[in-house]
Amino acid sequence: MTEPKFNADSVPVLALGYRFQWEPAQDCYVLLYPEGMVKLNPAAGEILKRISEKKQTVGELIAELKAAFNGADLDDDVYQFLEEAHDNDWIRAE
Amino acid sequence: MTTTGSEQNKAPGSTGGEMGMNSQNHIRQPLWLLAELTYACPLQCPYCSNPMDFANIKSELTTEEWINVFKQARAMGATQLGLSGGEPLARPDIIELIREARNLGFYTNLITSGIGLDASKAQAFKDAGLDHIQVSFQASSEDLNNLIAGTDAFQHKIEMAKAVKAAGYPMVLCFVTHRQNIDQIEEILDLAINLDADYVELATTQYYGWAMHNRDQLLPLKEQLERAEAIAHRYQEEQKGNMKIYYVVPDYYEERPKACMNGWGNVFLTVTPDGTALPCHAARDLPGMELPNVRDLSIREIWEDSNDFNRFRGFDWMKEPCRSCDERFKDFGGCRCQAYMLTGDPAMADPVCGKSPDHHLILEAIERGREEAAKPAQEAKPLVFRNPKNSKEICGS
Numbered sequence: 001m002t003e004p005k006f007n008a009d010s011v012p013v014l015a016l017g018y019r020f021q022w023e024p025a026q027d028c029y030v031l032l033y034p035e036g037m038v039k040l041n042p043a044a045g046e047i048l049k050r051i052s053e054k055k056q057t058v059g060e061l062i063a064e065l066k067a068a069f070n071g072a073d074l075d076d077d078v079y080q081f082l083e084e085a086h087d088n089d090w091i092r093a094e
Numbered sequence: 095m096t097t098t099g100s101e102q103n104k105a106p107g108s109t110g111g112e113m114g115m116n117s118q119n120h121i122r123q124p125l126w127l128l129a130e131l132t133y134a135c136p137l138q139c140p141y142c143s144n145p146m147d148f149a150n151i152k153s154e155l156t157t158e159e160w161i162n163v164f165k166q167a168r169a170m171g172a173t174q175l176g177l178s179g180g181e182p183l184a185r186p187d188i189i190e191l192i193r194e195a196r197n198l199g200f201y202t203n204l205i206t207s208g209i210g211l212d213a214s215k216a217q218a219f220k221d222a223g224l225d226h227i228q229v230s231f232q233a234s235s236e237d238l239n240n241l242i243a244g245t246d247a248f249q250h251k252i253e254m255a256k257a258v259k260a261a262g263y264p265m266v267l268c269f270v271t272h273r274q275n276i277d278q279i280e281e282i283l284d285l286a287i288n289l290d291a292d293y294v295e296l297a298t299t300q301y302y303g304w305a306m307h308n309r310d311q312l313l314p315l316k317e318q319l320e321r322a323e324a325i326a327h328r329y330q331e332e333q334k335g336n337m338k339i340y341y342v343v344p345d346y347y348e349e350r351p352k353a354c355m356n357g358w359g360n361v362f363l364t365v366t367p368d369g370t371a372l373p374c375h376a377a378r379d380l381p382g383m384e385l386p387n388v389r390d391l392s393i394r395e396i397w398e399d400s401n402d403f404n405r406f407r408g409f410d411w412m413k414e415p416c417r418s419c420d421e422r423f424k425d426f427g428g429c430r431c432q433a434y435m436l437t438g439d440p441a442m443a444d445p446v447c448g449k450s451p452d453h454h455l456i457l458e459a460i461e462r463g464r465e466e467a468a469k470p471a472q473e474a475k476p477l478v479f480r481n482p483k484n485s486k487e488i489c490g491s
Contacts, residue, residue: 016262016263016264016292017225017226017263017264017292019201019225021199023171023173023199025123025170025171026171030173032173032174032201032225033201034201034203034225034226034228034264034266034293035174035176035203035226036174037125037173037174037201089338
């Protein structure tokens with residue numbers, strides 16, 4: 001297990017060259033990057049949508065997701081996703 | 095909730111990444127549009143993949159025609175747009191094309207030699223919404239680079255690579271490697287580190303078009319590749335988290351073929367300067383192609399109904415050993431153009447495959463390269479540079 005890259009105060013941002021958008025032909029959110037595309041499942045889409053729209057801390061991001069999804073207990077899932085997304089070079093921590 | 099992102103879909107011809115979407119029954123979409131905007135180019139690289147007869151192809155699509163192509167492909171699900179050539183910056187409408195493509199939602203990739211670029215243009219492209227610029231280099235040393243490119247372009251390229259980064263892009267450098275520069279791989283990577291590059295692609299020459307014509311002079315030797323690979327892997331380790339290095343072994347030295355274009359007519363669509371639609375940029379030279387044109391037919395008609403795009407789709411066209419091979423779902427029998435160039439029949443297995451009855455053709459080509467490399471310089475065949483004069487001399491006009 002490597003050192004976690006994110007805590008409640010870190011600000012996740014999309015990595016340079018990555019773009020997030022809704023893709024009607026795929027019926028899902030996608031990440032686009034030089035010469036490639038990642039199709040996102042709905043949960044990953046909801047997280048990256050918020051990261052791409054505005055700069056905020058992980059704490060604020062989780063609060064916003066909870067508000068949107070009936071207070072669901074999703075902290076661990078969000079942290080896990082952020083670490084995976086970081087390992088894939090989709091996002092970095094500011 | 096499960097939160098892993100899903101299917102990755104790397105472009106054909108690019109390195110790394112996984113291929114999704116290779117099942118037989120999925121709905122095929124032209125996810126990748128390669129727009130070869132022009133065959134004009136100030137360079138004369140002898141490994142160019144443009145067709146040998148490019149000088150005879152005259153009538154370029156207009157701005158409106160290109161935008162119409164972008165719209166149609168986008169509506170069919172295309173997300174990646176490669177703006178290529180020739181040298182795409184030779185098109186005076188390049189900014190307008192970038193802006194329109196970006197507004198349509200494309201991820202826009204400009205694939206350039208850097209000639210014709212300056213800092214203010216790099217910024218103007220950024221303002222128009224360009225997502226990514228790839229600057230190609232011929233080698234690390236100024237002399238070799240100028241020799242291979244046939245012009246005095248190197249210092250300018252260095253400045254352009256810096257300007258691209260200054261304009262807020264990741265710096266993506268592409269070095270096309272072959273026998274005459276692969277021994278300089280350390281210098282190439284050191285140059286990339288000095289430039290603070292984000293991605294370096296050590297792209298091996300693919301033997302199509304001009305490169306095929308010059309194959310005996312360009313094909314690297316096995317010992318060169320082994321050395322280059324060891325160095326590339328060392329730098330990959332050292333640069334982890336800093337600079338990403340993609341290194342691919344030339345398919346001539348593989349035992350299995352590449353999954354060319356991720357399958358014929360599967361995700362990839364090329365439109366050439368005159369509007370010809372192709373399943374890959376080398377397919378123009380195959381026999382029996384009808385070469386549908388976007389001036390006559392819609393992209394949908396071409397993609398779904400044309401004989402060209404259906405010709406090697408799926409698996410029914412295959413001959414043995416591909417037809418009964420378990421690996422056909424993974425590599426699609428390799429490259430149709432390579433099969434044709436080497437065996438005369440585009441439906442044969444790609445001779446790169448060790449199971450192909452024609453595999454000896456690859457081994458013989460490697461041997462010819464070795465013989466050529468052993469000759470003293472004055473006896474070696476000269477490289478034929480890609481320029482209109484040579485194009486007309488070789489192909490007639």
